[in-house]
Amino acid sequence: MTDSEPSVFDATCSARHALEIISGKWAILIMSALGESPMRNGELMRRVGGISQKMLTQTLRELESNGLVVRDDRGTVPPNVEYRLSGLGQSLTSTLSVLDRWAEENFPALDAARERYLQQNPKR
Numbered sequence: 001m002t003d004s005e006p007s008v009f010d011a012t013c014s015a016r017h018a019l020e021i022i023s024g025k026w027a028i029l030i031m032s033a034l035g036e037s038p039m040r041n042g043e044l045m046r047r048v049g050g051i052s053q054k055m056l057t058q059t060l061r062e063l064e065s066n067g068l069v070v071r072d073d074r075g076t077v078p079p080n081v082e083y084r085l086s087g088l089g090q091s092l093t094s095t096l097s098v099l100d101r102w103a104e105e106n107f108p109a110l111d112a113a114r115e116r117y118l119q120q121n122p123k124r
Contacts, residue, residue, distance in 0.1 A: 021066050022092065026051055026059040031085065032100055034069065035093040038084035063089070 006015040021027065026048070033039060033047040044056060051059075060083060063069035068089035074080040085093070118124075 026055055030059055032096045034083060034085045038082050040082050
């Protein structure tokens with residue numbers, strides 16, 4: 001690898017910032033939900049269980065500002081705003097689907113390992 005090649009291991013490389021944007025729990029879940037179909041705010045709140053309105057708004061703004069999500073404000077009263085993945089965001093959907101399936105398939109093993117660890121290390 002040369003010094004000019006992007007590397008997420010280089011603290012000064014913008015590729016690391018890209019990872020930071022998409023690696024948060026809420027960003028992954030929101031983008032996965034929007035990969036299914038465009039959604040309004042309330043639909044996203046229901047689809048992404050446990051997220052607060054504040055966190056949903058913050059995460060959508062960050063994803064929008066980085067070109068991963070498009071906010072479509074129809075300019076109506078009452079407001080009708082829909083969110084969808086941009087082309088760049090859509091380019092992540094297959095990767096996120098693999099990650100989602102891995103988590104769904106492997107959470108029992110993770111839970112069991114954590115339980116064993118806690119039993120073996122009760123003071124940690």
